[in-house]
Amino acid sequence: MTIKSSGIDSSHNHSEGQKRSDDAVEVENSSEVGQSVEKDELTIDELANLSQVSIDTIRFYQQKGLLPPPLRVGRRGLYCRSHLERLQRISQLRAVGFSLKDISERLNQALFDGPSQTPPIALGFEEFSNKIGIPVPLVKAMIQEGILHPLTVGEKEIFNSDDIRMAEAALELLGYGLPFSDLLSIAKDHALRMESTIDDAIELFEHHLRVPEDASKNEIEQEFKTFSTIQKTLGELISLHFSRLLTIRAQNKFYQTASPLEAEIVTKLYEDKFLKGDKDR
Template identity: 35%
Template sequence: MSLMDHNGWRIDDLAQKAGLPVDTIRYYQREGLLPPAQRAGRCKMYGPVHLTRLERIRELQQRRFSLAAIRALIDDAGSTGLRAVFTDAGGAKEYSLDEMAELAGVDGTIISAICKAGLLREPRQYGRATYDGDDLEMLHAVAALWDLGLPVKAIAAIARIYTEGVEQMQRRVMDVFGGSNEVEWDPGEYEQVYELARASAGILLDATRRIVDYTHHRTLQRLTLDALAEDQAESGRRA
């Protein structure tokens, strides 16, 4: 149904239907979150598409997405790509940094160290307004290392190594779908793969996570055996 078929609403009517102040709707328009109104004579008219968009914005705000993330998710409405990226296992619970530190049992020294290492960042960098259960779970893992007696500087080093390594790896993987030289594409092949990735991002992300988990585990096993073999060889040379 087009806006003209619907006859449309004035902005006051739209605000009433959406349960929002008129100023909020105008703010969303300035931020590019709403499509332009259509003119009917001297009046600007709105329709169901605007109401649906406002309801979607409210839903994303309730999930504590930042304005930048909301804009990206709304623009990606025809694809599951960004929705898959921003779907967290952490649930809807919200935490401040102090709340997470208390729940995980870590002090400010550890928090400062892992923030400096890049492991824990401001939620807005993830498109979130607050921390969630994923962040808390990570802090519990850090607390487990601390409880083992690992010094803060060692925890920070591990955090930095993993953060830098994963970012470098992920950038290269993303470059594959950006048409980089990592793959020698046949004519027209890259376009097909790109569209496939957009349409099936959820499956793609789940599959790559499992590959990463497998690679991490097998690499740890292989390097551990290599280290043991090297120790045995060194002992033999000393004997």
């Protein structure tokens, strides 16, 4: 199965005021996106250079509401690292086939930039497929291999905003050029290994917090609230633990094969990130 990628044109221009359809605007190749930026304030020329997105396209994104306007200092417009990260998000999503309309919906709903303030959603297979912009067979493949897990509510299988985030995270990884089959393999292996840990966590709850069979309605409702809170907290704990182990093991692996120059540069970047503080975290 493949995901259709949009064509990417590294040189396009359009005059001010010219009407363009969303899909007519092409972004520059995102393979070079991700260059480091060491200062907090950027001119539009610097932002264009770091993001590999033309100045015309940056201004077009602002007109469309995809990119916030710059901070005005006199006659100058200054951008920050959040603008660069936003452009990188847009380029990655365009590279895997999302239209600007779809990207705008996701950014405006803050599915990437923070918790959504919109009411909870419940989507069926086709609705979910349309929402994330990938075909139903691919959704089913992601479920089969453990990337996605729909919730069963009554007799229905539904997807919510968490599933949207997971699917878009998978698509973002594809945008970096990682093979889909390899991602599926990792997800399947991770799911199998996690089942035992999840069963142990459920057993812990059952043993210590499960209410007796003759519990009252209020006790059962409180049990549900307690479980929901613990579920969220435990999920965050496991996620943070996994992220830390991933960082440590990847770091160790890197230093085993890195050249002296690579090791020196990466060590300096780690020091800047963890010792001096990362303002973007």
